[in-house]
Amino acid sequence: QAGDQEFDLPVNQRTDICTIMYTSGTTGDPKGVLISNASIICLIAGVDRLLNSVNERLEETDVYMSYLPLAHIFDRVVEELFMFHGASIGFWRGDVKLLVEDIGTLKPTILCAVPRVLDRIFSGLQAKISAGGFIKSTMFNLAYKFKQFRMMRGAKHNEAAAICDKVVFSKVKEGLGGNVRVILSGAAPLATHVEEYLRVVTCAHVLQGYGLTETCAGSFVSLPNQMSMIGTVGPPVPNIDARLESVPDMNYDALASTPRGEICIKGETLFSGYYRREDLTEEVLVDGWFHTGDIGEWQPDGSMKIIDRKKNIFKLSQGEYVAVENLENIYGVVSAIDSIWVYGNSFESFLVAVVNPNKEALESWAEGNGISGDFEALCENPKAKEYILGELSKTGKEKKLKGFEFIRAVHLDPVPFDMERDLITPTYKRKRPQLLKYYQDNEQ
Numbered sequence: 001q002a003g004d005q006e007f008d009l010p011v012n013q014r015t016d017i018c019t020i021m022y023t024s025g026t027t028g029d030p031k032g033v034l035i036s037n038a039s040i041i042c043l044i045a046g047v048d049r050l051l052n053s054v055n056e057r058l059e060e061t062d063v064y065m066s067y068l069p070l071a072h073i074f075d076r077v078v079e080e081l082f083m084f085h086g087a088s089i090g091f092w093r094g095d096v097k098l099l100v101e102d103i104g105t106l107k108p109t110i111l112c113a114v115p116r117v118l119d120r121i122f123s124g125l126q127a128k129i130s131a132g133g134f135i136k137s138t139m140f141n142l143a144y145k146f147k148q149f150r151m152m153r154g155a156k157h158n159e160a161a162a163i164c165d166k167v168v169f170s171k172v173k174e175g176l177g178g179n180v181r182v183i184l185s186g187a188a189p190l191a192t193h194v195e196e197y198l199r200v201v202t203c204a205h206v207l208q209g210y211g212l213t214e215t216c217a218g219s220f221v222s223l224p225n226q227m228s229m230i231g232t233v234g235p236p237v238p239n240i241d242a243r244l245e246s247v248p249d250m251n252y253d254a255l256a257s258t259p260r261g262e263i264c265i266k267g268e269t270l271f272s273g274y275y276r277r278e279d280l281t282e283e284v285l286v287d288g289w290f291h292t293g294d295i296g297e298w299q300p301d302g303s304m305k306i307i308d309r310k311k312n313i314f315k316l317s318q319g320e321y322v323a324v325e326n327l328e329n330i331y332g333v334v335s336a337i338d339s340i341w342v343y344g345n346s347f348e349s350f351l352v353a354v355v356n357p358n359k360e361a362l363e364s365w366a367e368g369n370g371i372s373g374d375f376e377a378l379c380e381n382p383k384a385k386e387y388i389l390g391e392l393s394k395t396g397k398e399k400k401l402k403g404f405e406f407i408r409a410v411h412l413d414p415v416p417f418d419m420e421r422d423l424i425t426p427t428y429k430r431k432r433p434q435l436l437k438y439y440q441d442n443e444q
Contacts, residue, residue: 012037013037014036014037014038014041015036015037015038015272016036016037017034017035017036017272018035018036018037018039018040019035019076020032020033020034020035020275021033021035021071021072021073021076021213022071022213023212023213023214024072024213024425024426024427024429024431031274031275031277031280032274032275032276032277033073033213033214033271033274033275034271034272034273034274034275035216035271035272036271036272038268039216039268039269039270039271039272040077040080040216042216042239042267042268042269043077043216043217043218043239043269044077044080044081044084045239046218046237046238046239046240046269047081047218047237049237049238049239050221050237050238053238054223054224056182056205056224058081058082058085058087058110059085059087060085060086060087061087061109062082062085062087062088062109062110063087063088063089063090063106063107063108063109063110063179064078064079064082064087064088064089064090064108064109064110064112065089065090065091065092065102065103065106065108065111066078066079066089066090066091066092067091067092067099067102068112068114068187068426068427069426069427072187072426072427073211073212073213073216073217074112074114074186074187074211074217074427075112076217077216077217077218078110078112078184078217082110090106090108099117100124100175103176103177104175104176104177105177106177107177107178107179108177108179108180109179109180109181109182110180110181110182110184111176111180111182111183111184111204112183112184112185112186113183113184113185114185114186114187114188114427114428115185115187115188115189115190115191115194115428116188116427116428118183118185118190118194118198119191119194121176121198122194122197122198125172125197125201129141139168140168143161143164143167143168143169144197144200144201146161146164147160147161147164147165147169147200148196148200151199151200151225151227152227156224156225157199157200157203157204157205157224157225158203165203169200169201169202169203170203172201172202172203173202173203173204176202176204180202180204181204181205182204182205182207183198183202183204183205183206183207184207184208184209184221185206185207185208185209186208186209186210186211186217186218187427187428187429188427188428188429189306189329190208191329191332191333192230192231193333195208195230195231196227196230199227199230205224205225207221207222207223207224207234208221208222208229208232208233208234209221209222209233209234210233210234210294210304210306212292213271214270214271214284214290214292215240215265215269215270215271215290215292216269216270216271218237219236219237219240219242219265219269220233220234220235220236220237220242220303220304221233221234221235221237222234222303223235226301228301228303229299229301229303231305232299232303232304232305233303233304233305233306234303234304235301235302235303235304236265236304239267239268239269240265240266240267240269241265241266241267242263242264242265242266242304243264243266243289244259244260244261244262244263244264244296244298245261245262245264245291246261246262247261247262247295247310249313249321250295250308250310250313250321250323251321252295252308258297258298259297259298260295260296260297260298260307261295261296262291262292262293262294262295262296262310263292263294263295263296263304263306264289264290264291264292265289265290265292266288266289266290270285270288270290271290273285293309293310293311294306294308294309294310295307295308295309295310295323307323307326308323308325308326309323309324309325309326312324312325312432314344314345314346315346316344316345316346316348316349316350316351316404317346317347317348317349318349318404320402320404322344322351322404322405324342324343324344327342327351327401327405328340328341328342328430330395330396330399330401331353331392331395331396331407333395334391334392334394334395335358335361335391336357336358336361336362336365336387336388336391337355337356337357337358337361337388337391337392338356338357338358338416339355339356339416339417340353340354340355340356341353341354341355341417341430341432341435342407343435343436349404350404350406350408350409351404351405351406351407351408352407352408352409352410352411353392353407353409353410353411354410354411354413354435354439355388355410355411355412355413356412356413356414356415356416356417357378357379357384357388357412357414359375359414362375362378362379362384362387362388363375363378365384365387366378366381366384369383371383371384375414376414378412379412379413379414380412384412385409385410385411385412388410388412389407389408389409389410392406392407392410393406393407411439417430417435421434421438422434422438423435423438
């Protein structure tokens with residue numbers, strides 16, 4: 001109403017476009033994703049149904065801390081889910097150095113995170129435990145092994161080791177504000193050892209999910225208290241259909257005894273198309289099925305494991321196909337490095353990589369081998385490169401990689417891949433075209 005005049009609010013239709021969300025641009029230019037009212041409502045209904053199926057639900061007393069980019073679909077749908085339930089949303093101060101302090105102040109009950117943040121929490125906990133002295137670290141590790149043993153045999157996390165939770169792990173919980181009961185990881189793969197560790201020590205459900213902007217975020221999510229789902233993104237949420245499609249060029253067969261193929265999704269949560277790009281829409285939407293470009297593997301328990309990326313594959317000069325994202329996940333567990341970008345092309349017969357070394361690990365190695373110099377100087381040292389290559393090769397052998405999948409040369413960059421150089425997205429995904437251009441231009 002305005003003065004004496006009354007106006008009717010426009011009637012929204014379920015098919016009306018609610019928002020245009022842009023993709024992260026990891027493989028090219030960002031695309032405008034048209035998301036309808038129906039997509040968001042269906043997503044919220046599906047999440048509610050999933051929570052109810054595992055005896056969980058959101059209440060008005062729940063608190064969510066928003067620190068992920070507001071223009072990212074992950075944060076957007078979680079906030080809308082909380083609004084739907086009348087729950088509370090708090091916002092961080094925008095400084096990553098103050099993130100843990102902000103969590104402690106707000107005391108959220110639900111914490112959504114990208115793997116980079118959870119990796120930092122994991123590393124911080126490891127450092128504190130090591131610095132606590134022999135008795136404290138031994139006590140912590142014994143409590144960890146006991147609770148892990150119980151959880152692996154089916155005990156719920158809050159019943160597996162109540163005394164250990166109270167005496168040992170309560171300090172970890174307090175470090176996250178004291179009220180966190182669910183930690184949801186998304187936007188990129190979470191390392192298996194980090195997921196398992198946090199499931200044990202945080203006294204919270206640590207769940208890994210999978211979705212894209214085009215699917216209105218969550219399409220798969222692992223289930224609470226199911227340790228067998230560690231390393232997977234869980235089963236499909238109730239409001240979608242999912243299937244695998246064979247990719248013969250990559251030797252992935254959706255009908256094999258272990259089904260592998262491109263993940264395809266169908267349902268009301270799907271986007272309505274790309275803004276002003278019907279050509280791209282037709283490429284990925286076929287007969288109502290959205291082709292994600294991600295390669296998955298069905299597990300016996302009905303969960304999905306992401307094993308590859310269809311677009312991140314190339315052929316070396318000898319004709320061997322390389323699934324580069326899978327290799328980065330394998331090499332990414334090496335403790336001597338913080339991050340790695342693997343590169344190759346059809347004109348070369350081997351792989352190279354740019355590595356962000358772990359500062360403490362590299363300096364410790366240098367001290368033990370009588371090599372002097374600051375961190376930047378060490379990254380230029382040929383012996384340091386040999387050391388990192390050796391650590392990568394060890395992991396390659398442990399994982400039984402093929403000969404052409406081993407890294408043959410590395411460049412050590414002391415500066416982490418960052419948004420300032422446009423090398424990663426706000427959720428820490430690698431921007432491959434930008435990485436290639438940057439290092440070609442700057443490291444000739």
